[in-house]
Amino acid sequence: LTRKPREIHFSLIGCGNIGSATLRYVNERAGYIETGMGYRLIPEKVYDIDSGSLEFLGELENIRPKIASSVEEVIDDPKTKIIIEATGQDGPARDYIMESFGKGKSVVTPNKLVIAKYMRELFDEARSCGQELGFESSVMAGVPVINNLRGNTDIINKYLAILNGTSNLILTHIPERGYDGALKYARSIGAAEPDASSDTSGRDTANKNKILAALSYGADIDYDTMTSPLFLEGIENITDLDIEFAGEFGYKIKLLGKSRMHKDGRLEIGTFPYLLNSSHILANVDGTNNAIYIDFESKGPELHYGEGAGPMPTRAGVVEDVIQTARKMRGGEVDIPSIWGGIELVDPSELKYPFYLRFSCFDKPGVSGKITTVLGDHEVSIASHVQKKELAEEESVPICMLTYEANVGKIKHAVNYIDETLKGNITTGDTVAIRVENG
Numbered sequence: 299l300t301r302k303p304r305e306i307h308f309s310l311i312g313c314g315n316i317g318s319a320t321l322r323y324v325n326e327r328a329g330y331i332e333t334g335m336g337y338r339l340i341p342e343k344v345y346d347i348d349s350g351s352l353e354f355l356g357e358l359e360n361i362r363p364k365i366a367s368s369v370e371e372v373i374d375d376p377k378t379k380i381i382i383e384a385t386g387q388d389g390p391a392r393d394y395i396m397e398s399f400g401k402g403k404s405v406v407t408p409n410k411l412v413i414a415k416y417m418r419e420l421f422d423e424a425r426s427c428g429q430e431l432g433f434e435s436s437v438m439a440g441v442p443v444i445n446n447l448r449g450n451t452d453i454i455n456k457y458l459a460i461l462n463g464t465s466n467l468i469l470t471h472i473p474e475r476g477y478d479g480a481l482k483y484a485r486s487i488g489a490a491e492p493d494a495s496s497d498t499s500g501r502d503t504a505n506k507n508k509i510l511a512a513l514s515y516g517a518d519i520d521y522d523t524m525t526s527p528l529f530l531e532g533i534e535n536i537t538d539l540d541i542e543f544a545g546e547f548g549y550k551i552k553l554l555g556k557s558r559m560h561k562d563g564r565l566e567i568g569t570f571p572y573l574l575n576s577s578h579i580l581a582n583v584d585g586t587n588n589a590i591y592i593d594f595e596s597k598g599p600e601l602h603y604g605e606g607a608g609p610m611p612t613r614a615g616v617v618e619d620v621i622q623t624a625r626k627m628r629g630g631e632v633d634i635p636s637i638w639g640g641i642e643l644v645d646p647s648e649l650k651y652p653f654y655l656r657f658s659c660f661d662k663p664g665v666s667g668k669i670t671t672v673l674g675d676h677e678v679s680i681a682s683h684v685q686k687k688e689l690a691e692e693e694s695v696p697i698c699m700l701t702y703e704a705n706v707g708k709i710k711h712a713v714n715y716i717d718e719t720l721k722g723n724i725t726t727g728d729t730v731a732i733r734v735e736n737g
């Protein structure tokens with residue numbers, strides 16, 4: 299029995315890496331999607347601010363979208379039911395999505411920036427216009443995390459996630475190349491933009507962390523809070539020495555988006571580099587791979603792992619999201635997540651973590667004692683301690699310490715005190731302080 303395919307008329311705004319890859323994918327996979335899934339994907343209009351990026355359209359044998367001369371022409375197109383927004387912009391993308399809802403179109407976007415920044419108003423507008431918003435590929439590209447969380451009924455106790463392939467690749471290659479060499483390598487293989495600051499600063503991870511927290515707890519966390527230094531640190535200060543010392547202590551260093559629901563109903567959230575025990579399931583997620591470890595109350599732990607970026611995985615995620623969105627629209631009920639602002643966040647400086655501390659010290663007697671005295675004055679006790687004279691650079695010797703669990707605020711005070719008062723006499727440079735995640 300053959301079934302008549304259901305037609306999905308969609309259009310695209312922004313035809314760079316992801317937009318063009320998505321159209322190529324539809325061109326290649328149209329036959330399977332129609333016979334295997336029963337959907338005929340029909341691209342109607344395509345618009346890009348740079349008309350040069352649309353030249354490839356002539357190469358596509360199976361689809362013939364029309365080139366629009368303006369965004370309005372796409373949004374007003376009467377045949378289009380779903381718009382893919384893939385411009386990578388924030389403000390303009392928000393406007394396009396809001397206007398699309400107003401014109402009775404649903405939207406699919408891989409744009410984490412626009413979702414993280416304008417989530418609440420986009421969700422509200424979609425709901426009030428009776429439209430869907432698919433954003434599966436905004437986090438971990440083709441790995442199905444977002445729609446999994448959108449369908450989840452269980453309590454989420456916590457999650458730990460590697461969400462940025464560029465920074466994970468850099469961390470993987472720091473031991474043999476150093477930080478600058480690893481960044482250069484990432485650029486040379488197309489895994490880092492010329493300006494990789496949103497990856498290395500952790501901002502991209504924080505954006506995705508905000509999206510995950512909204513779906514996990516209904517939390518509407520203020521964007522500026524999420525990306526403020528209290529809640530976010532990047533990987534720019536991590537060196538090959540840190541990765542080597544961490545390894546000696548039995549750990550690897552990973553940039554993680556983390557959240558944990560505390561028993562008192564307050565949410566711990568943050569984006570920081572952490573030392574992770576080498577036996578942790580996320581510790582060996584290397585290169586450009588992403589992974590999220592979610593601890594559910596009833597379902598138990600769950601792991602999603604895979605390529606978290608790149609046109610190939612993202613294009614498949616976008617197309618699957620288009621089909622998912624069409625299915626929901628056909629069912630006649632919009633299914634926009636509910637978020638609210640009522641969740642209180644734990645002040646990160648109140649939390650307790652063991653810390654890895656690396657001091658650059660003068661090679662003279664009594665140096666370690668002076669540092670441990672300052673740490674002791676701040677109620678920070680040392681669990682292990684390594685000094686490597688053979689790694690001395692000029693007059694500076696690295697000394698690393700693993701602390702017992704200590705108050706984050708007190709650690710920060712101790713480190714600031716050491717950097718302000720002991721530099722030039724006991725230490726030769728700034729201290730590196732990294733949380734240890736044992737969960």
Ligand SMILES: NC(=O)c1ccc[n+]([C@@H]2O[C@H](COP(=O)([O-])OP(=O)(O)OC[C@H]3O[C@@H](n4cnc5c(N)ncnc54)[C@H](OP(=O)(O)O)[C@@H]3O)[C@@H](O)[C@H]2O)c1
Nearest residue numbers: 312313314315316346347348384385386408409607608612
């Ligand atoms: N690349 C990945 O691996 C990946 C993975 C997951 C998610 N994403 C997300 O996917 C989105 C697209 O990424 P991409 O890598 O495809 O970026 P991209 O290559 O820069 O493509 C964006 C395209 O949109 C065009 N554009 C910019 N502003 C526009 C506007 N106002 N109206 C119409 N077109 C406009 C750009 O033109 P100009 O070049 O002239 O500015 C460019 O051709 C981003 O939100 C990104 O975060 C990307």
